[in-house]
Amino acid sequence: MRLNGARAICQSLVEEGVSTIFGLPGGAIMPLYDVLPEFQQLRHILVRHEQCAGHMADGYARAAAATRKPQDERTVGVCFGTSGPGATNLVTGICNAHMDSVPLVAITANVPNSMIGTDAFQEADITGITIPITKQNYFVRDGRDLARVIKEAFHLARTGRPGPVHVDVPKDVLLNEIEWHGYPTGVDLPGYQPTLEPNMRQVKEAARLIERAQRPVIIAGQGVLLSGAWDELLSFAEKARIPVMTTLLGISGFPETHPLSLGFLGMHGWVHSNYAVHNADLVVSIGMRMDDRACGKFAGFAPQAKIVHIDIDPAEIGKNVRVDVPIVGDVARVLTKLEPELNPAAMQNHQAWLDQIGAWREQYPPKHYPETTPELYQPQVIQALYRATRGDAVIVADVGQHQMFAAQHYLYTQPCTYITSGGLGTMGYSLPAAIGAQMARPDKQVWCVVGDGCFQMTLQELAVLAVHRVPVKVALLNNEYLGMVRQQQQVQYKGNLVEVDLAGAPDYIKLAQAYGIPAWRVTEASQLDGAIGAAMAYPGPAIIEFRVARTEDVYPWVLGGTSLGDVLPDTPYDGPTTRERVLAGAGPSAKDASDR
C-alpha cells in the first residue's frame, strides 16, 4: 500500500491510540491538515496560539494519568504546529513539559527539503532549538523513516522518565508517497534502557535505615503520579507509619485527608512539613528531583537526616543533595519491593515524632478568616471551592500566589487532581491546560484557578472554551497585580514596586460576554458560595471573577537562599502585614534574602 507522508503520520497516530490533537495549521503543515478529516478517530482542537497547543496536550496527558496504565500504554499529549513561528510558539509548551516530565509528542512541519538551510519563508532550525528541551527530537528528511520515528517518539515520550519528543517533517516529506509496510511493532533503541527494577541490595539497605529511623519522613514527588504508585505509597506509608508530605507537583499522590498526610513542603509549603524535614533523621524521597523550591538551600537540607532517594532517572540522584542510599527504578516497582523488606518487629515507634509534628501543626495552622471580612482574600476563595466541590474537582492552577493558595487550601484526595506548571513556572499555563485536562477527564469538574496576570497571557483560548463548550470553570483571582512579584519586591527589594501594577485591566465580565461565556463577579465573602454554585450548575464553561485584596502575601515562606528550617510562618488574620513586619525589623530582611 502506498501512502503519502501526511497519511503515514495520521495512520501512525491512530496506531498509537491517539484520539485528541491540539494544533493550528499554516503553510508547511497544510498537507497534514489536508488528510486529517480522513481519520475520523483523530479529533483536532484548533487553538488560537500554538503555545497553548503544547499546554493543552500537557494538561491532557497529566489528567489522563489518573488512570493507571503500564508505562508503554501511557496517554501521550499530542500537538501540531507549522514551520517557523508555529514551531517557535510551541517551544514554551515543549519546555514546560520537559521540566515537568510530561509525555508529549509535538509534530511540526518544516519548509521542503530543497529549501532547508536557505532561510526560506517561515523556516526555522526548530530541531536545533528544541535539543535541550526535549527528551529526543527528530528531523525526518525521508518519508520511509516516518513510521519508525513516530513509533520511537511515542515510546520515548511515555516510558522511563516521561518527557516531550519533537518530530519535525519537511513539507515535501508530507506530500510524497511512500510504501507503507504497516506500523512497527517494536523499537530498536540500544542506547535507551530505562532501569525499572531496583537493585535489591540497595532496597534492603533502605529497609534497614527505615527500621532504625526514629524521626522519618517521606517526600513524595510527581514520580508517584507518573508511575501510578499512589496505592503502593499509601500501603507503604501505613505499614511503616511514616508521615508523608508531597512536593508541589506531587500533590494528590497521597490523600491529604489521611492522618499521615503533612500536605506539601517547600518555599510556600506548611511550616510543620518544613520543620519535619529539617528535624528528621531519615528522609525517603520518592520520585522527586530535589528541586530548589522544594528543598530550600541545598547545603541546609535535612541536616540531621540520612537520605534515601528513589527515582527512575539516575541523573537526578546526587544532583543537588547528597544521598546515602540511591535507588534507581520505577516508583511503583521499588515500593512493591521495599514494603515486604520491612520487618515490623524491628521498626521504631514513631509516635513521639508524629506528636511533635502534630504540635507544630497546631502551632502554625492555615490562616483562619472570620465570617465577614472587609476585603475578599484568596484563601477564602479556595476554601469555598473546596466546600462546593467537596474536594472532588480537578484543580488546574496557574503560576503565582493563587497557585500556592490553591495548593494550600484545597485538600486533594484523588490522584492527578492538582495540575500546575511547577518546573518552568509558565504563566498562562492554566487555561489551556484546564481545557486539555477536561477533555481527558470528561467525568470530572475541572476548575482553572488563575490570577489576572496569568490570565492575560493566554486568554485568547477562551475561544476554544466557548466554541467547544468545554465545561471548565474559571476562577479568576483578580488583585490587579503581578502578585508574587509584588510580594517579593515588597520584601526583597525594600518595597520598591516596579512594573507590577495591572490596574486598568479589561472588564472581565464584559470580556467573558464577548466570548458568550456566562460570568459572575464576587467582591465579598458572602457572595462566594452563591456564585460558585451558579457556575457549577451551569452546564457549559463559566467564569467567576473574584476581586480579591490587592496586597495579600503568601505564607509560610522560605526565602530564597535559606533552609526549610528558616521558614517564616504566617501571621494571624489580624496580625501584622509583611510590610509592617519588615518595617519592625522582625520579619524577613533584604539582607538574608539573596534570591536565587
Place this chain on the structure above:
Amino acid sequence: MSKHTLVATVEEGPVVLNRVLSLFRQRSFAIESLSIGRTNEVGIMRLTMVVDGARSAVEQVTKQLYKVIEVRKVSDLTEDARLERELALIKVSCKAAPQRAEVMQIADIYRARIVDVASTSLMVEVTGPTVKVDSLIELFRPYGVKELVRTGVVAMSRGQAAPRSEKNDRLKLVS
C-alpha cells in the same frame, strides 16, 4: 577542578555531536579537546573529550550524557590505566641551515617526523601524550612556530577490557 578524560561511544548521525555539546554548553563546561571518529563497529563513533571540572560536576554531566538516546556508553578514564595520544602538525620557521639542523635534531629526540620541507620552514608531525606534544612545541617556540594544529586527545584503556561503567552499571557513579 581537575582534568577528566571522558570516552563516549555514540551512534553515528548528524545531531549527536550537537546534543553532546549542548549538555556541556548548558553547564558552562570548558572542553579542552574533543575528537570523534569511526570505530570497529559499523555506525558507532567514539568521542574522546578532555574537560576541566570538579568531580561531582563531571559525574553529573556523565549521567546527563547517558540520557542522550544515541549515547551507548560513557566512561571516565581518568583513574584507569590508559593510553592517551594526540597528533600535532607544527610548522617551524628555520631561515638558516644551522637552525634547520637543530630543529631536525630536536624532532628526532621526540621521535617526531619531518613531513614537509620548504626553504624557510619545516613541518613536523609528532604523536604522543599531551605533555610530550606540549614540550616539543615549547622547544620550537624560540625558532618561531608559524602554524600549529592538534587533533585533540584520543584515549583507550590498557588491557583487554572495553571501557568500564556500562549503562547497567550506572549506579557506580553515585555510590
